[in-house]
Each structure stands twice: as C-alpha cells, then as structure tokens.
Amino acid sequence: MTQDSLHAKTSMASLFVHDDLVSFTKGTHHAIYNFLGAHTVPLNEPIDQPSTTSQGVRFAVWAPNASQVSVIGDFNGWNTQQNLLEKVYLSTGEDTGIWATVVTNAQADHLYQFHLHDANGQALPNKA
Numbered sequence: 001m002t003q004d005s006l007h008a009k010t011s012m013a014s015l016f017v018h019d020d021l022v023s024f025t026k027g028t029h030h031a032i033y034n035f036l037g038a039h040t041v042p043l044n045e046p047i048d049q050p051s052t053t054s055q056g057v058r059f060a061v062w063a064p065n066a067s068q069v070s071v072i073g074d075f076n077g078w079n080t081q082q083n084l085l086e087k088v089y090l091s092t093g094e095d096t097g098i099w100a101t102v103v104t105n106a107q108a109d110h111l112y113q114f115h116l117h118d119a120n121g122q123a124l125p126n127k128a
Contacts, residue, residue: 015041015058015100021088025096036060036098040108057106059085059114061127064097066116072126073112075105080115080123 016035023029035058043054059071069085076082085099106112113126 015060015102016088018091021090021096021098024098025090025094036062038106038108038112041102043102043104056102056104057108057110058100058102059083059106059112060088060098060100061085061114061116062097063099063114063116064095065119066099067119067121068117069099070115071101071103071112072115073106074110075103075107075112085114 020029020035024032037060039058039060040055041058043056061069063069070080071083071085072078072080083101083103085101088096088098088100090096113128115126116124118124
C-alpha cells in the first residue's frame with residue numbers, strides 16, 4: 001500500500017481519538033456510546049483539542065459487512081445519497097468496521113437514521 005493510499009484510507013480516523021479505535025478493535029472499549037451515533041465535533045481542528053467556534057455533527061456506526069452507508073435526516077430531507085459515510089481504518093490500514101462522516105449543517109437535535117446496503121449492495125431497512 002502506498003503512503004497516499006494509506007493516508008486516504010485513514011483520513012476518517014482523524015475524527016476519533018486513536019486509542020478509542022484501537023481499544024474498539026480489540027473489544028476492550030467500555031464507552032463505545034461516546035463515539036458511535038451522533039456527536040457534535042469541532043470542524044478543522046484535532047478531535048482532542050475542541051473549540052466552540054465552528055461545529056458539525058459526526059455520525060458513526062459499526063457496520064462491518066456493509067457495502068455503503070449514508071445518514072439521512074431532517075438536515076438533508078431524508079436523502080439517501082447526500083451524506084455518504086466512509087470506512088474508518090487504523091493507521092496500519094486495518095478496517096475497524098466503523099463508517100463515519102461529519103455533516104456541517106446537522107444539529108444535535110435533528111432526527112436521523114442510517115441507510116445501509118449489505119455486502120451484495122441491497123438496501124436494508126433504515127436503522128435508528
């Protein structure tokens with residue numbers, strides 16, 4: 001794997017604290033609710049150095065067998081193609097099974113669901 005492709009694969013990992021991802025993949029994370037689901041995050045800043053200047057909502061879900069994941073909700077008119085999530089990889093390139101994105105126009109009180117496609121590309125019922 002080239003350095004550029006590794007960087008592209010691990011760009012979503014910057015949305016999380018590295019130790020959280022490592023302990024999650026080992027099955028030893030005891031507060032998974034702190035980073036899966038929807039959480040307000042600072043924009044354009046390291047996740048461990050938050051600011052209140054500009055925020056978005058990070059959406060994350062564990063779906064290791066999904067071929068595509070999007071988040072739908074009040075913020076995008078429930079459009080399944082507008083806010084696609086990306087797979088989260090460790091710096092080693094290991095797949096965590098987590099999918100994530102940040103939506104800048106979403107707010108913490110917006111209703112949302114995840115729209116998933118299985119490994120064969122078939123749409124599954126939306127998940128709250």
